[in-house]
Amino acid sequence: MTKKDWEYGISKTLIDSETLRARIKELGAEITRDFAGKEEDLVVVCLLKGSLLFMADLIREIKLPITIDFMEISSYGNDFASTREVKILKDLEGSIMGKDVLIVEDIIDSGLTLKKVLKIIGGRGAKEVYLCTLLDKKVKREADINVQYVGFEIDDEFVLGYGLDFKQEYRNIPYIAVMGEDFE
Numbered sequence: 001m002t003k004k005d006w007e008y009g010i011s012k013t014l015i016d017s018e019t020l021r022a023r024i025k026e027l028g029a030e031i032t033r034d035f036a037g038k039e040e041d042l043v044v045v046c047l048l049k050g051s052l053l054f055m056a057d058l059i060r061e062i063k064l065p066i067t068i069d070f071m072e073i074s075s076y077g078n079d080f081a082s083t084r085e086v087k088i089l090k091d092l093e094g095s096i097m098g099k100d101v102l103i104v105e106d107i108i109d110s111g112l113t114l115k116k117v118l119k120i121i122g123g124r125g126a127k128e129v130y131l132c133t134l135l136d137k138k139v140k141r142e143a144d145i146n147v148q149y150v151g152f153e154i155d156d157e158f159v160l161g162y163g164l165d166f167k168q169e170y171r172n173i174p175y176i177a178v179m180g181e182d183f184e
Contacts, residue, residue, distance in 0.1 A: 007173065009166075011180035014159060015152060020134075020175065023151050024054070027132065028061020030149060035100065040127070041065045043101045047117065048072040048090060049171070050106035053163040054134045054151075058104060069094050073113055086116045097125040102149075106163050107135040109156075111143035118145065135159065135176070152176075 035042050044066050046055040059066060072090035101121055108114055114131065121129050132149035139156050154176075160166055161173030170177075 006170075007177070009180050010160065010170075010173075010177040012178050013175050014154065014157070014178050015162075015176040017174045020151075020162060021057070024057050024134075025061050027149050027151060028058055028063070031058075031102065031132070032061075032063045035062075035064055038064075038100060040099050041067050043094070043096055043099045043126075044068045045092065045096075045101055045103045045121070046070050047103065047105050049168075050163045050165060051104050051134070053171070054106055055104040058132070067094065069096075071117065073117060086113050088120070092124075095124075096121065098127050100128050100130070101126045102130045102132055105131065105133040107137060107159070108133045108145070108147060109137040109140035111141050111145045114145050115143040134162070135164075 042062070042064060044055065044059055044062070046052060046068065048070050049072065055068075059068065069092045070090060071088065071092055074087045074089055103114070103117060103121065105114060118129060130149070131145065131147045133147055134151040136147060136150045136153045137156060138153055158166070158179040159176050160170040160179055161175050161177045163171050164176070165171045166179060
């Protein structure tokens with residue numbers, strides 16, 4: 001393989017496209033059921049950039065009135081591990097005062113980034129804040145956070161694809177893959 005190959009460095013498929021679609025459909029049905037009958041629209045907040053594909057597919061499966069907003073948080077830069085320094089690169093545009101908010105995340109490992117996001121969102125007067133993650137790496141958890149909606153629990157492997165990246169690449173791979181150990 002050459003470095004120009006879009007799947008260069010991938011050692012295996014962890015979750016294929018069909019399995020992703022099926023679980024996202026289930027998550028959308030769960031969220032629809034849980035928020036049916038609420039007066040206010042649910043505000044779905046996508047944590048950019050990794051959650052974009054997941055959120056786009058998820059909101060198509062939520063059969064309720066919703067609004068969407070975006071935050072971009074950085075704690076990784078171009079490394080394999082979190083720097084533990086959380087930076088807000090893009091903030092919400094709309095008010096969440098008195099509203100139910102569903103934060104959509106691509107992957108949760110230590111939970112430290114989300115703990116900061118929850119503090120920020122909670123400080124802005126949200127009625128309730130809920131978490132939905134595509135991937136949950138519980139073995140790496142350091143912060144005590146409650147995740148209401150989990151797509152898949154995974155082991156401690158560096159994953160790529162379906163929005164997840166390494167140095168801003170691999171986001172467009174339509175499945176979740178594991179990076180090979182001999183990656184350059």
